[in-house]
Amino acid sequence: MNAPLAINAFVSAAAITLGDMSVPIARRFAKDLSALAGTAGAGAPARVPACRHLDQPHLVDRAVSSAATLNRAISNAQTQMCWRQSCRPDAPDLYNENHAFVEVVGPDGHLAVDGIRFGLFVLGPEVYYPPHVHEAEEFYLILSGTADWQQDDEAYRPVPPGQIVHNASLQPHAMRVNDEPLIVLWGWCGDIGWTQYRFV
Ligand SMILES: [Fe+2]
Known part of the structure; x- marks a missing residue:
């Protein structure tokens, strides 16, 4: 499968999965992504060390809606995607070689659109x-692995595959990954700039 086809198939599969969720922000992204069908375009593939966590057959837990289709779509597309890792000077060293993200849809994405960012995120x-x-404003849909998640200064709580974490604008959040890699879909909407991104 060539790159535009594989990436487009991933976006379509993600739209189906998100459309089955009851959380409004997921349904909003399902609608936005569906509207992009057929437009997959630019962007050369790139890999970072944490992409090694994608080189295995089970990327999407069966608890996730339409898991098999999404799993296949990610497997086919992940080698065509432009993966990045943080280069921020304040990014803790411990995850620099152990996290990877790709913006598939958005101003810097394979599908160039304004107003949202959407992609995949991997933590070792x-x-x-x-x-x-x-x-x-942000959502994460957990595809595989389990992390303990925190919002504001609440206690950390495990969020299993198939569930969504929804963060409001400027709401502090954090996660600790357990013993398996964490693979998630992520989406940003509202003010999608990076100027206020910071550790708190
Ligand atoms: Fe976030």
Whole structure:
């Protein structure tokens, strides 16, 4: 499968999965992504070390809606995606080689659109992603692995595959990954700039 086809198939599969969720922000992204069908375009593939966590057959837990289709779509598309890792000077070293993200849809995405960012995010086992904020409203849909998640200064709670974490604009949030890699769909809407992204 060539790159535009594979990436487009991923976006379509993600739209189906998100459309089955009851959380409004997921349904909103399902609608936005469906409207992009057939437009997959630019962007050369790139890999970072944490992409090694994608080189295995089971990327999407069966608790996730339409898991088999989404699993296949990610497997086919992940080698065509432009993966990145944080290069922020304040990013903790412990996850620099143990996290990867790709913006598939958005101003910097394979599908260039304004107003939203959407993609995949991978964190390796035992990684701690400390409390941080950003101006965008955000969702994460857990595809596989389990992390303990925190919002504001509440206690950490495990969020299993198939569930969504929804963060308001500038709401502090953090996660600690358990013993398996964490693979999630993520989406940003509202103010999707990076200027207020910071650890808190
Ligand atoms: Fe976030």
